[in-house]
Amino acid sequence: MLRAYESREEWVVKNTKTRTDGSPSMFHGLLTHIERLSASPFIAKSVYSVALAFFLLIVIAPAIVGILAQLVSLPSLTLSSSVAARMQSAVAWSFVIGLTVSSLDVIVGIPLAWLIVRRREHWTTILDSLADIPFVIPTVALGFSILEFWSTPSGIGMIFGADKLVGPGTLLIMLLHFAFSFPVIVRVMVGEFLNYRETFEIAARTLGASAFTAVRTVTLPILRPALLAGFLLALARSLSETGATIVVAGAFENGTVFIKNVRDAGLTTAVVIASLLLIVSSLLVFALIKIVAPRIRIAPLRVWPNLERRLSSRQSVGARNAISLSVFLVFVLLPCLYIAFPAIEALAGGTLSEVVAEVGPWPVFWSSMLLSYVVAILATILNIIGGLPVAVLIARNRFGQKASKIVDALVDLPIIVPSLALGVSLNFFWRNMGALPEFWVLVLAHTTITYSYFVRAMAASVQGIAPELEETARSLGAHPLRVFRKITLPLTKYSLLSGAILVFTRSVDETGATSAVSKTLKTAPVLLVDWIKGNIAVTTSELALGIGFLVATSFLALVVLRLITLREAGRK
């Protein structure tokens, strides 16, 4: 029906009214107001500055200042010669284990990632999901699972009629670290192979190179930065992991186990010096690898056509796939899933009634679980609010290119430095210099430890959006905040959520920094380490069930979050 309106204004009023009926127009008005404010360079700069200050003062500075301040406050810096010798060998072992395991990860991980990406079949899609399982299982549970699998009569030894195949110690630590760092490489490389422009390889093939030659001389060198990043990530995980390592270490000590042991023994000087040594040496090793690795050119022109042609043959590829698949199966998947057996056994054995009746260790256990999740939620929220502007700042060079580079490097710090050492520093800072209650020290420690994950994911994602999109939106009349809300955020929603998931799961999982910080408050994984090590007496079935609950809840939390992200991604 056509109706004449007296003026354009009347038409606008009528139409806007019907449209906003039922929606909170006050909120809308406020939002519009804020959006207009965001156009002011001063306001925009303030937002970035506050976020940057949060990062520098709350996230990074305590980690650096704490350990130095504690060092200064120590009465004496001398260690007994036996402790010093233990410390040196422990820190050296940390690097030996880390470098060995990460190298193995790369060697076995590349063929598996290749298989997943290039053989697009039903079973490789399943394999892809299976490779994520070690991410889902908290490392403490993984440590217990691996211990049970390799070192008990009911584990893999059963098949061979042995009490145990691998006892606690160096080798078991390697097996553990391989299991949780292997998926890191696979994940990174699957992503890279998917994004990789196959034309390079195609060009090489038609120029006469066999499949193997093409991958070796063209694909892998092009993907080297990603390969290096994956290697460093795996190395960092290995250097940093604490809880599970303590579980499988036996009498052996690497850096983190040493710090934990001397801390339990009350040797504060050794704790501080070892932490500092671990922090400094990790930074040095990472810097060294980052500088040296890109300079290595591995004979780009050397080709062995016959050998490499044979390696490209159907049989060789089949053998290679079989090897990497069985390594994955035997050393990663089975030891990870083994946890299910003792847990189910405990469920069947009647421990469940004890749980329902809330007797024995269970009240403490559930309050630890609650603490874990509350801390994780708070750390995630802090990271999203504080990290979002920093991510944009890095991606869009808001404070200039140089500032972006520095912030970018600093963001990686909490991943590179072993978290237990970081925790020692954070603990001293917040308790003695900030006089914070333990709960908030925990939250802030977790914020620092997990900060990199969210900012990394977001910065990469924002960088992936063509700036032209934002510029076009601006020139169409949108204020900066509206551009961010309507253009940038919807396009990066997936990364935002997956970044948040990463922060959340890492926080629930964290044992290193947490055990350095906690005195009375124990998160679930830290409590479980005490259970496993026998510091708190529990029965085997209680232990199995407790770990089962931790795995089940992390799994549930992850599924719920996955579903949300999938729905969001589907909407896109």
Place this chain on the structure above:
Amino acid sequence: MNVTKKFGHVAALDRVTFDVNNGEYLCVLGPTGSGKSTLLRLIAGLLKPNDGTIFFDGSPVNTIEPQDRNAVYVPQQYALFPHLTVLENVAFGPLARDKVEAEALEIASKTLEMVKLSWRAQALPSELSGGMQQRVALARGLASGANLLLLDEPLGALDARLRLELRHTLRELVKQSGMTAIHVTHDRDEAMSVADRIMVLRAGRVLDYGAPIRVYTRPTGIFVANLIGGASFLDGVVEAVTPDSSAVRVRGGLLIQAPAELLTVDEPVILGIRKERVRISPSKPEAENILEGEVREVRFLGSAREYVVRLANGDTIISRRFMEVEKPTFAAGQRIYVSFEQHDVMSFAYPPQGLRKELEMV
């Protein structure tokens, strides 16, 4: 070869059959989605045909892996290896084919000399301009020792001026090397000026295959005529056929004289007249076909002018006149005569799905 390639249920190539002679330069011309790139990938061995066989020198190569086909694929974005220098890129092929390093580098430097890029041998691809990258990609193909060069839109990523320049260099270098080339493009001028033979592909089918001049003057269909050179199309019904001419009645009752070939009385047909064959004059000229009309639009093209003329029957015909030939110019709204000779009229059977559908670029 005679191949069919299906992606799901869609046939990207449908019983495409053709042959190329050794040393020949073939251009495959077709709009986006016509199956040109699929064809190249099949020949390179990067895709396997669902049906049919590809022969190299008389022997089937369907089961031979890409690296053993001696057919080098040059993708549109060149795919120069970013981590290797220009020289190393060009030497890649000889090395992969088991040449010793010194010999490979020798071949590479010689080829770089051919494309006049020796002075950039140590540069990385990212440091080169688009045109130089194109030449490196070509050099890499030439140096590879292959005998078939598969060029996928080789000039597509360059700006218009460079495209014109490099076109001839490209043909010259390929001819010098003695390689057989299959060059895929959607640019008909490019195809016409470099090819020994042109193959027109549409929706996975070969519509025409022959020397450029034949394809231009006597295209096999309306689509080909329109794709190559373009034309004005009029529809009508054949009224009379004599041994050396025929008369077609078009809309509005006008009668047009056309060649006699293949036409039968009462058959519906489409007549096509090339723009440059249509003359335009202020007074009635001497010609076999003379039509009255009004200039609707004048398009200035630099060396020529195009007049869009509305005929008395409402149809449109375009006349292109070169500047130096045509003294008088015409303005929009002016009433004029257009004329053309009988032998310049191309006649085609009326397409079953209608003229408009036939001209669609899919």
